[in-house]
Amino acid sequence: MNLQRLSRLDLNLLVALQALLEERSVTRAAERLFVTQPAMSRILQRLRDQLGDPLFTRRGNTLVATPRAEELARHLPQLLDGILAMVALDDFDPATFEGEVAVAIPEFFAFELAPHITERLSRTAPGLTLAISSDTDSSVEEELASGVLDFAIDLDREFGDELVTQPLTQVTPAIWMRSEHPLASKEELKLADLLAYPFVQYYLLIAKRVSASTSARFDRTLAEMGLKRRKALVTNQLMTAMETVQRSNALMVATQYGLSHEREFFSIAQRPFPADLPHQGNIPFVLVQHRRTSHSAVHSWLSAMILQAVKEMDKELAKPW
DNA sequence: TAACTATACGCAAGGTGGGT
DNA sequence: ACCCACCTTGCGTATAGTTA
Numbered sequence A: 001m002n003l004q005r006l007s008r009l010d011l012n013l014l015v016a017l018q019a020l021l022e023e024r025s026v027t028r029a030a031e032r033l034f035v036t037q038p039a040m041s042r043i044l045q046r047l048r049d050q051l052g053d054p055l056f057t058r059r060g061n062t063l064v065a066t067p068r069a070e071e072l073a074r075h076l077p078q079l080l081d082g083i084l085a086m087v088a089l090d091d092f093d094p095a096t097f098e099g100e101v102a103v104a105i106p107e108f109f110a111f112e113l114a115p116h117i118t119e120r121l122s123r124t125a126p127g128l129t130l131a132i133s134s135d136t137d138s139s140v141e142e143e144l145a146s147g148v149l150d151f152a153i154d155l156d157r158e159f160g161d162e163l164v165t166q167p168l169t170q171v172t173p174a175i176w177m178r179s180e181h182p183l184a185s186k187e188e189l190k191l192a193d194l195l196a197y198p199f200v201q202y203y204l205l206i207a208k209r210v211s212a213s214t215s216a217r218f219d220r221t222l223a224e225m226g227l228k229r230r231k232a233l234v235t236n237q238l239m240t241a242m243e244t245v246q247r248s249n250a251l252m253v254a255t256q257y258g259l260s261h262e263r264e265f266f267s268i269a270q271r272p273f274p275a276d277l278p279h280q281g282n283i284p285f286v287l288v289q290h291r292r293t294s295h296s297a298v299h300s301w302l303s304a305m306i307l308q309a310v311k312e313m314d315k316e317l318a319k320p321w
Numbered sequence B: 001t002a003a004c005t006a007t008a009c010g011c012a013a014g015g016t017g018g019g020t
Numbered sequence C: 001a002c003c004c005a006c007c008t009t010g011c012g013t014a015t016a017g018t019t020a
Helices: A003-008 A012-023 A026-032 A037-051 A067-087 A107-124 A140-146 A191-195 A217-224 A238-247 A260-266 A297-317
Strands: A056-059 A062-065 A099-104 A128-133 A151-155 A163-171 A173-178 A199-202 A231-235 A251-255 A268-272 A283-290
Touching (some): A012 A026, A012 A037, A012 A067, A062 A067, A099 A297, A107 A128, A107 A151, A107 A297, A140 A151, A140 A163, A140 A283, A151 A297, A163 A297, A173 A238, A199 A238, A238 A260, A238 A268, A283 A297
Parallel strands (some): A099 A128, A099 A151, A199 A231, A199 A251
Antiparallel strands (some): A151 A283, A173 A268
16 A cells, blocks of 8 residues: 555645535635634645646636546545444444454364354344454464454463453363273273273364374473374364264363364263373453453454353363263 | 625744754 | 753734736
């Protein structure tokens, strides 16, 4: 965009030009904009200088627009309406809002949350489209800072001063396996039992690209104990992971709740982490946004809505499985 | 003569650039 | 970084010029 040229043009003059075009009179245009008639005359003079066209010629007591002025009259209302709409954005009305909001959510989380959110959106903000992704081109922090993302749902950690977080919920890690898996009915699971089987590493969090060398929290804990698991498959494709767990003896690290319908469909059992594996019982998740958006009406509305939807989702998932 | 536009001039606010 | 003189801009009032 040619900002240098725009900076030389006093955009306020265009407002006066619109008044002149509507009134076809310097005096009446001045009254409309609460300036004196000479002031409006000077404004017209500046418009003539800046646009290099007389814009209006006098015929008796009326102003006759030049072809250039008529041409401007065709485009100006749309332009000024656009500016008005832009500056009025804070008068956020969900019912009439049109636009897209980008949110990064880990897929296993989005799977449960998205239906709750979209159901609410279709009722209260039909013009708002949610763009949910579970992978990013750069880091979550960078994409929130650059505006590529509006929100992210992620593990609670140190995000820096630019980002603000709100607690959402906590997830409990668990081991998933097919229902007929030998470990599914075993009384008390030991870490050694798990390590006897291959693993599907489905990347639970927001990530760039996954590979076998990608260390999950589970891998790091094992490494501290001088242990290692066998990775049969590393994927960021949830359906691929589920299908593989269902049709093999592979295990998968996931969470205690979540994917309730899918687990039923795939006939998958879930067991708690073994007692001899040091682990964090509850892992906190937060809603993250850039400080820049914390006063935006649409962001405030949407974050409140997401918090409410997560609460509703938690209630549903807490039901016995 | 009334109604309108254009111009001259003064004031105030803000910007600019040089000096310290 | 701050000060100060000067310039620019945008407004006002007063008034001249134009036209029906």
